[in-house]
Amino acid sequence: MQALTNRLKLVNRKPMTFVEKLYLWNILKGMAITFRHIFKRKATINYPEQKRTFSPVFRGLQVLNRDEEGKERCTACGLCAVACPAEAITMEAAERSSNETHLYREEKFAARFEINMLRCIFCGLCEEACPKNAIYLSQTFAPSNYSRKGFIYKKDDLLIPHPKENPDAYAKALGERKKITN
Amino acid sequence: MAEQKQILKVTIDNISVEVEQGTTVLQAARKIGGDVAPPAMCYYSKLNGSGGKCRTCLVEIAAGSSADPRPMPKLVASCRTPVMDGMVVKNITSEKVIDARNGVVEFLLINHPLDCPVCDQAGECDLQDLSFNHGKASTRFEFERRTFEKEDVGPNIQLHMNRCILCYRCTYVADQLTNERVHGVLDRGDHSEISTYISKAIDNDFSGNMIDVCPVGALTDKTFRFKNRVWFTKPVDAHRDCEKCCGKVTLWRRGRDVLRVTARKDEWNEVQSFEGNTGWICNECRFDKKHIGDWEYDGETNIKRHSVIAQGKYPWLVMPKEILPDVMGGRDPKLMMDIHDVSEVNDPIIDLSKIKGPSTSKTFNK
Incomplete structure (x- = not known):
């Protein structure tokens, strides 16, 4: 049979010598490798005291965006839900009444908006599908929780802080993302 | 002859x-x-x-x-x-x-607004399909689009004149299906618009068919307004004995709620014919019969595989037999989760099919 690679190595089946039979030499060799790693740079960090910086393209928790005046951008068009391969997003729409024009940008808005973070695979297709730049994936990840209920993210959990009432939190939530102007 | x-x-x-x-x-x-x-x-x-x-x-x-x-x-x-x-x-x-x-x-598309995310016709819109196949991804139009206020054409029909492409189909419906035409096209050229004469309500029995013939979202069903996106609802064919019309319809359901009733469409997105007669449906069937018990089930509606409405629907799949009660000696497992314990969407207390118009924040903040 023809070999698939040229890296073929024949197994050495010679009987062991006396030194080899003691195993001591091989143990010392192994321990040397182990102790060498003590002085090397650690691969882990002490989370959550220390946190790594994420790459700019990291896809974490979803955020429902507002415009500069603090109106919700989402119109419950359902494109994120239809794009979602895990079917994690559900929503219910309602019509904006005349006294709610300062809350919502368009005449339809998402009265209910839920993302099941247990289902979400953070693929970012919802962000790509959104025609209103209303949803984006931030650079944080979903914290752990004890119950299932804590993973069903409702609108209160997802909405970005109000840019006028709480500008610091808004800027923090926006992160390194450029402001969307339109 | x-x-x-x-x-x-x-x-x-x-x-x-x-x-x-x-x-x-x-x-x-x-x-x-x-x-x-x-x-x-x-x-x-x-x-x-x-x-x-x-x-x-x-x-x-x-x-x-x-x-x-x-x-x-x-x-x-x-x-x-x-x-x-x-x-x-x-x-x-x-x-x-x-x-x-x-x-x-x-x-x-010059005067057509880009409000597909808001429009109820999105997903079954002829203009959407047409511009997807033939349109440019951008516009060269640099001027203001003509805009109108939305208007109520009768209690159940919403007119968005912004979206109208002046195809005149609805006026033909009014002319040919109803006894007297109370709406038509006003003005000429670029100014022309569909309107009822002095906002006179259309209370004719077959006026709802202009929703079905409208190729865009200019005329939409107010009882379905913003209730759900069409591709999240499940269309099934159903019928009832109706004195006024053929009674053969498509029900657009979410679970057991009937959110919308339309006439059955053929492959050209036109109302189907039954034994030579066009299957127009009356307003009673369309707007008032939103209970599943009003209808007799005829089978699932055939949807083109490439339509967005076909997403998430797998009619060829066979539901596997529920084996849990068998293994548990006849009783249902006690630890099955009720989705409504954790989710607020599709709350069984809020029955959207019973609300006449679109839901508002009041509907959900009860």
Whole structure:
């Protein structure tokens, strides 16, 4: 049979010598490798005291965006839900009444908006599908929780802080993302 | 007529078809079917006199007839051009046609707002399909689009004049289906708009059919307004005994809630015919019968596989048998989660099908 690679190595089946039979030499060799790693740079960090910086393209928790005046951008068009391969997003729409024009940008808005973070695979297709730049994936990840209920993210959990009432939190939530102007 | 109708032979995109005299090129193309049929925004085979307005069905006539095989100098609207014997038509095989159609779509979209995320027609909109296939991804139009306030045409129909492409189909419905026409087109040219005369309510029994014929989202069902996106609802065919109409409808359901009732559509997105009669439905069936018990189930609606409405629906799948009660000695498992414990969406307490108009924040903040 023809070999698939040229890296073929024949197994050495010679009987062991006396030194080899003691195993001591091989143990010392192994321990040397182990102790060498003590002085090397650690691969882990002490989370959550220390946190790594994420790459700019990291896809974490979803955020429902507002415009500069603090109106919700989402119109419950359902494109994120239809794009979602895990079917994690559900929503219910309602019509904006005349006294709610300062809350919502368009005449339809998402009265209910839920993302099941247990289902979400953070693929970012919802962000790509959104025609209103209303949803984006931030650079944080979903914290752990004890119950299932804590993973069903409702609108209160997802909405970005109000840019006028709480500008610091808004800027923090926006992160390194450029402001969307339109 | 004692005289038998002459059979004519036409060739459309190199496919020959034999049709009766008096057939239009569009109908002949539809007889072949598939991609050969030109798209139509204003022509509606069930409405007399429709067509000739939108110009999306333009085709090239490469040879007029066998008697006079000269090509026609300009592209013609296929919905208004009768076939001649030996006519050679080019639709998708002609570059001129594709180019002209792209231009027509650009014209149609000049005043059309980009509010598909809000519009209830999205997902089953003819203009959406047309611009997806032929449109540019951007606009060259630099001026203000014409805008109108939304208007109530009767208690159950919402008119968004912004979205109207002036196909006149709805006025033909009013003319031909209802006894007296109370709405029509006001003004001329760029100013023309569909309106009821002095906002007179349309209370005719068949006025709701103008929702079905509207190719865009200009006329939408107010009882379905913002309730759900069409592709999240499940269409099923159903019927009931109705004195006024055929009673054969499509129910658009979410779970057991009937969110919307429409007439059954055929492959050209027109209302289906039953035994030669067009299956228009009356307003009672359309707007008032939103309970599942009002209807008798006829089977699942056939949806084109490439339509967005087909997403998430797997009619060929067989539900596996629920084995848990068998293993548990007849009782249901106690630890099964009720989704409504953790989720607020689709709350069984809020029955959207019972709300007449669109839901508001009050509906959800009870």
